[in-house]
């Protein structure tokens with residue numbers, strides 16, 4: 001384990017290329033990202049501050065702060081940052097590292113549960129099914145949510161990559177370990 | 186490889202030393218080379234073993250003596266060369282030091298002062314090419330330094346003396362751009378007693394400064410600073426003022442630039458116009474956006490750009506005049522007007538100055554030097570679309586603000602938005618500057634201070650207004666700037682750190698909302714504002730593009746005109762006799778613009794006073810005996826220096842125009858076009874000497890490194906592996922062995 005910056009370059013670099021992640025060091029703390037952030041309007045997310053914390057190697061503080069998971073990945077800050085800092089991708093990289101170290105937020109893990117159970121982050125619910133029927137469509141769309149064999153393929157991917165372990169998935173209850181169906185402890 | 190060798194301790198190398206060369210006893214008429222290796226303090230010595238390089242130099246053919254010294258460019262350093270020359274010891278000089286851009290002129294002069302033709306001087310750059318880039322590689326950098334010295338020695342023996350030529354300088358100057366920079370350049374030259382042609386594309390001189398209300402940090406009225414100078418320019422007997430004109434063509438060279446200037450018709454006889462304004466009231470066109478007021482007001486088709494314009498005459502704007510655009514104004518037709526039978530309203534009102542018969546004219550000039558002072562344009566505020574310029578009228582540019590606060594502006598100097606005095610005013614810094622996303626990475630240098638000035642102006646006029654300046658850094662570096670910034674804050678202007686992210690409007694509200702983060706608190710805010718002023722940056726004037734191609738100027742990555750050297754030659758260009766000054770070269774304030782304008786005047790006067798200029802002798806030469814007159818070289822010559830002698834059917838070179846770029850040399854199929862000072866044999870000797878590898882240990886190391894790379898490459902690719910290996914082998918064998 002190196003500094004957070006080094007780990008981010010190593011981890012994010014694999015996905016986006018090193019130079020992409022290295023833009024973190026070009027941040028001048030102008031605050032235009034926070035100022036543009038639709039999430040920060042309602043939450044405690046201070047995008048600029050995350051980058052300052054990353055540069056000062058405040059790994060534990062970042063990984064344990066719920067704010068890291070408040071970004072909606074809308075890329076507004078990414079488009080407006082005057083220094084071309086790859087803001088949103090930096091946040092995604094920090095999340096990847098945090099997840100690997102067991103810090104994924106419950107709502108994000110719950111999204112994993114939905115994919116595991118239905119093949120979709122946002123599966124069709126009763127209202128959508130009604131709507132489909134009303135307009136003369138099959139109640140179920142022809143996806144993994146409908147076809148068991150396809151869903152099994154999705155689940156195989158998750159098993160093989162160890163994603164199930166990462167989010168602490170319980171194959172018996174088909175939910176997070178130690179959680180009831182609502183996703184609360 | 187890579188680590189500094191322990192045994193190399195640069196502090197042990199004495200400040201000077203010398204070694205007798207192997208050609209010490211050579212006869213006087215053979216090349217006798219002196220090699221002088223410089224430490225550059227410790228810049229070179231720290232990495233390159235200068236003692237070793239000196240010993241090696243002494244072992245090379247034709248070298249009579251090799252010396253090393255702590256600073257070759259210093260007087261005692263140059264004395265080493267002077268002494269050897271005076272004693273008749275050497276007749277060729279090589280200094281192994283820094284870039285020729287830095288000190289070639291210095292050492293050429295050392296040689297010529299001692300009676301040696303300066304083209305017998307040669308340079309090996311062992312600083313920029315060795316010690317600086319290879320700081321961690323002492324051994325390799327030293328080897329490379331030796332190789333560069335070896336190639337300089339090989340070339341030096343083949344050098345020929347060249348004579349510098351002089352051309353006469355026409356004692357007139359062309360200044361392009363009549364902003365504050367061009368005006369000051371023109372005035373200095375004119376006051377020095379020489380003729381200046383000042384070409385300004387707009388109807389009046391003055392540039393952007395004419396639009397400003399006050400100037401930082403002294404808060405003087407821009408008009409009262411500028412007007413006296415404008416009048417002086419307009420009335421100066423040595424200044425040929427050509428407003429509403431543009432340069433169409435420039436050719437030629439230092440001392441003799443041939444220029445064609447297009448003079449657009451104003452449709453006004455400037456001698457007869459009484460500045461009475463009667464035509465304006467008569468003109469039916471009233472809705473042309475007034476460019477001087479940044480579109481905040483309108484004007485008629487016949488107009489004077491601003492009250493203190495120079496020359497103080499009206500202009501008919503052909504793009505908007507009904508008669509010129511549509512052929513008919515009122516009952517008058519263009520043909521009827523030209524025949525003198527009909528008259529549009531302006532002509533009827535005018536006491537005889539309007540002349541619709543005027544035509545575009547081309548004026549031809551010959552000048553000795555050219556000064557480019559075309560200034561800037563503000564960056565389009567829409568590049569940061571999130572600030573909604575053009576969407577909400579409450580959002581304006583700083584240049585519009587200058588017009589709002591100017592007594593000659595659309596509101597007579599009153600700050601009003603939508604007819605009301607603003608209560609909350611927000612300034613935003615760095616709009617279109619320091620911003621990679623909009624392509625301008627540079628700082629525009631003036632906006633921090635003009636924002637401070639404008640914030641002060643709001644406070645002065647509306648003491649109860651809430652004035653917020655949002656910023657990322659405040660750059661207050663000039664004389665009196667920091668003090669001024671402090672004063673403005675004391676007046677109650679609040680500086681809030683952080684660049685706003687966006688501006689929006691709540692439904693049904695007049696005011697806008699600025700969203701930002703106060704980064705020092707780490708808290709986001711939403712600030713309602715009646716007025717938002719965008720601190721727009723400065724970009725090169727779009728009109729400069731044709732000038733760039735006519736004068737073959739270069740631009741820096743930021744798009745501004747490029748100087749010959751960013752530190753040492755800030756107003757020169759790569760072409761002698763062409764100068765750049767003011768905001769066309771980089772953003773700057775009035776003080777710096779004037780300083781540069783005056784610097785270009787001084788640069789021009791140097792040539793005018795002497796009446797002569799030296800031209801570069803290292804240029805193309807055509808061997809007429811071999812030239813087949815194919816004229817292929819004519820197509821590649823970017824300067825138009827070549828012309829075919831139709832009678833003798835051979836190419837000729839205009840020596841004053843040729844810049845010695847070598848294009849003709851490389852395309853000439855018969856080998857007739859060669860470059861003086863860069864003859865093929867001189868360059869080949871240099872290349873051959875460079876490709877010799879002398880250090881056998883190093884050769885082995887290089888070979889094994891190459892083999893390792895090849896092995897790695899072939900590890901994945903099975904069938905190409907052996908080929909790569911073979912290739913490497915033959916290549917190494919082809920390298921000539923030690924010389």
Ligand SMILES: Cc1cc2nc3c(=O)[nH]c(=O)nc-3n(C[C@H](O)[C@H](O)[C@H](O)COP(=O)(O)OP(=O)(O)OC[C@H]3O[C@@H](n4cnc5c(N)ncnc54)[C@H](O)[C@@H]3O)c2cc1C
Nearest residue numbers: 362364365366386392393400401560561728767768774775
């Ligand atoms: C909002 C704002 C406020 C400012 N306030 C201040 C201040 O308070 N104090 C201060 O020191 N500085 C201030 N500045 C900076 C100041 O405007 C510049 O320093 C100054 O204008 C530079 O003068 P210039 O002659 O180089 O360029 P310009 O003023 O741009 O003049 C260039 C001239 O060249 C002409 N031209 C362009 N192309 C051609 C062509 N191809 N042929 C012929 N003519 C051509 C143009 O029409 C123009 O007349 C401010 C700038 C802005 C944007």
Ligand code: SF4
Nearest residue numbers: 027028030031033081
């Ligand atoms: S907008 Fe860019 S430079 Fe400014 S604080 Fe955010 S990441 Fe840093």
Ligand code: SF4
Nearest residue numbers: 037071072074075077
């Ligand atoms: S990408 Fe994330 S941090 Fe950036 S503006 Fe959108 S929600 Fe905010």
Ligand code: SF4
Nearest residue numbers: 468506507508514531
């Ligand atoms: S001809 Fe008509 S439109 Fe043109 S300047 Fe005269 S009055 Fe105005």
Ligand code: SF4
Nearest residue numbers: 615618628629632633
């Ligand atoms: S001068 Fe100030 S406002 Fe202008 S670009 Fe530079 S830092 Fe930004």
